[in-house]
Every structure is written in C-alpha cells, then in structure tokens.
Amino acid sequence: GQQLNQSPQSMFIQEGEDVSMNCTSSSIFNTWLWYKQDPGEGPVLLIALYKAGELTSNGRLTAQFGITRKDSFLNISASIPSDVGIYFCAGRGAGNNRKLIWGLGTSLAVNP
Amino acid sequence: ETGVTQTPRHLVMGMTNKKSLKCEQHLGHNAMYWYKQSAKKPLELMFVYNFKEQTENNSVPSRFSPECPNSSHLFLHLHTLQPEDSALYLCASSQEEELFFGSGTQLSVL
Numbered sequence: 001g002q003q004l005n006q007s008p009q010s011m012f013i014q015e016g017e018d019v020s021m022n023c024t025s026s027s028i029f030n031t032w033l034w035y036k037q038d039p040g041e042g043p044v045l046l047i048a049l050y051k052a053g054e055l056t057s058n059g060r061l062t063a064q065f066g067i068t069r070k071d072s073f074l075n076i077s078a079s080i081p082s083d084v085g086i087y088f089c090a091g092r093g094a095g096n097n098r099k100l101i102w103g104l105g106t107s108l109a110v111n112p
Numbered sequence: 113e114t115g116v117t118q119t120p121r122h123l124v125m126g127m128t129n130k131k132s133l134k135c136e137q138h139l140g141h142n143a144m145y146w147y148k149q150s151a152k153k154p155l156e157l158m159f160v161y162n163f164k165e166q167t168e169n170n171s172v173p174s175r176f177s178p179e180c181p182n183s184s185h186l187f188l189h190l191h192t193l194q195p196e197d198s199a200l201y202l203c204a205s206s207q208e209e210e211l212f213f214g215s216g217t218q219l220s221v222l
Binding site: 004031033035040041042043044045048050088090092099100101102103104 | 116118121152153154155157202204209210211212213214215216218
C-alpha cells in the first residue's frame with residue numbers, strides 16, 4: 001500500500017532558527033496538505049498544495065510540492081516558542097488512490 | 113460557534129459501558145469523517161459520510177457505530193470497547209480536498 005515517510009521524527013531547536021521537514025511518498029500525489037497539532041487539540045491546516053513545483057507561503061511557513069510529485073517540504077523561518085507542536089503531512093493520489101495518506105509527524109520543540 | 117466542535121473532550125469508560133461521541137460542523141461542508149489517532153501510528157480513517165450517506169468504512173469493528181442524521185452532525189456510538197480502543201478520536205469535515213478537524217475526544221477504556 002501507499003506509504004508516507006516524514007522526517008525528521010523530532011527536532012529540538014533554538015528560538016530564531018529556521019526549520020525544515022519533509023515527506024516522501026512511494027507513489028505520485030496530486031495534493032499535499034500540511035497540518036500542525038498542538039497538545040490536546042486537533043490538527044490545524046497550515047498549507048495546501050495542488051500543483052507540482054508549487055511554492056506556497058503562510059506567514060513564516062513555506063511549503064513546496066516536489067517536482068517528482070512524490071515529496072513535499074515545509075520550512076519555518078525564525079522559529080518562535082509557539083511553533084512548538086507536531087507537524088503532519090498528508091497526501092492524496094488520483095483515480096483509485098484518492099485516500100488521504102498521513103505521515104507520522106515531526107515533533108518540534110523550541111528552546112526560548 | 114464556528115468550525116468543527118466535538119464533545120465530550122475527555123471520556124473514561126468501562127468495557128461494558130455505552131457512550132456516544134458528538135461532532136458538529138458549522139462550515140457548510142458536505143463530507144464528515146471519523147479518525148482515530150494513536151501514538152506512533154498515522155491517523156487512521158474510520159468512517160466517511162458524504163451528504164449523510166456513509167461512503168467509507170475502513171474495516172472498523174462493529175463496537176463502533178457511526179450515525180449521520182444530517183450534513184452538520186456526526187455521532188460515534190461506542191459499546192463494549194476494549195482497552196486498545198483508547199485513543200484520540202477526531203472528527204473532520206471537508207468540502208473539497210482540505211479537511212478541517214475538531215479538537216477531538218480523548219477516550220480511555222478501562
């Protein structure tokens with residue numbers, strides 16, 4: 001079946017540093033979604049990507065839809081303490097593979 | 113009230129109890145979902161409803177029984193659960209590709 005590899009599994013950084021995480025798929029996706037989940041809450045959508053090569057920003061967050069359509073990247077610039085949480089990627093294929101596939105998450109800790 | 117609202121936020125139940133989780137969305141979406149979130153595992157899709165009709169059941173045990181009376185409300189009825197069913201249960205809604213989640217119900221089965 002389809003699998004998503006999300007890395008790194010966890011990160012511990014200093015406030016002000018930039019962060020980069022990525023997801024890779026074993027098959028081609030048409031949609032990539034990036035979510036953030038705070039403790040005790042549900043995932044919140046950060047960025048949605050629909051086109052290969054697409055680069056989309058949301059404040060200090062930037063995500064890219066990889067050219068191969070098998071990967072996506074999320075970057076956070078100038079991290080702040082409230083960036084702490086778990087970041088999830090999710091991807092969806094086409095045709096009979098439209099089920100949304102989820103990564104295991106990247107846990108981010110920020111040292112003030 | 114906006115977004116997706118789930119109640120209760122926390123639930124502790126014994127294996128012989130019957131309880132229900134409730135979800136309400138105020139986004140005007142046509143699709144609603146139940147997901148299970150357990151540690152070290154990807155989000156597991158349980159059920160999907162489109163326009164009140166169940167369109168997906170991912171081999172979920174019959175001790176979980178969903179109900180969707182209209183496009184805005186979704187329930188998950190629970191009975192004779194097992195300790196391994198302890199998890200965060202998330203409701204979501206969507207109109208197109210993007211899912212919007214509630215805060216979840218943290219369920220503990222004793």
